[in-house]
Amino acid sequence: MLNSNIIKYFPDEISQIINEYFTQDEEEKNKAIEEIRLRVDRPIQLKFNKFEKILQKNVSQESILRTIQYVCDNSIYSYQNQICEGFITVRGGHRIGITGNCVIENNKVSNINYISSLNFRVAKEIKGASNKLLKYVLDLEKNNVYTTLIVSPPGVRKDYNS
DSSP states (O other): OOHHHHHTHHHHHHHHHHOOOOOHHHHHHHHHHEEEEEBBBBBEEEESSSSSEEEEEEBOOHHHHHHHHTTTTGGGGHHHHHHHHTTEEEETOOOEEEEEEEEETTTEEEEEEEEEEEEEEEEOOTTTTTTTTTTHHEETTTTTOOOOOOOOOOSSOSSSSS
16 A cells, blocks of 8 residues: 555545555555656556556546545645645645646736646655765854755756765
8 A cells, every 4th residue: 555644635536546556566666656647537647766657547537626625635725825836745745736727817826727637746755865965055163054956857866976
């Protein structure tokens, strides 16, 4: 079974399909999962570190709407600012990207209507990943943090060895 912190955001018809896949080889696949993609009228897509798997279950608009309700604790309005940014961050550091039709007011996204896809980015801790970078980020003499931006293409680690 997939991590319960993630699976709880999916309606039963989606969580069952995903859980069936993970029961085949749970330990190995659970370590490497990076994304779960839901798109209206398209199959569920799982992205792992070194491969992708397409599950034979098309996602309905209703399933997308129920999923976003679960993600927003049944209060989409209270998450409106995050939705307008194009993603919601949930407990555990997981991020859910949102696509749909944007409503623009004053050159700014004020809402996203007709949500058509959700992309769950599964967070994972990599202990010690920042150890080599700390001397470039922390000013220990002044007990301060330097202004820092770490950049790399999607899917590439953001650590000192990349």
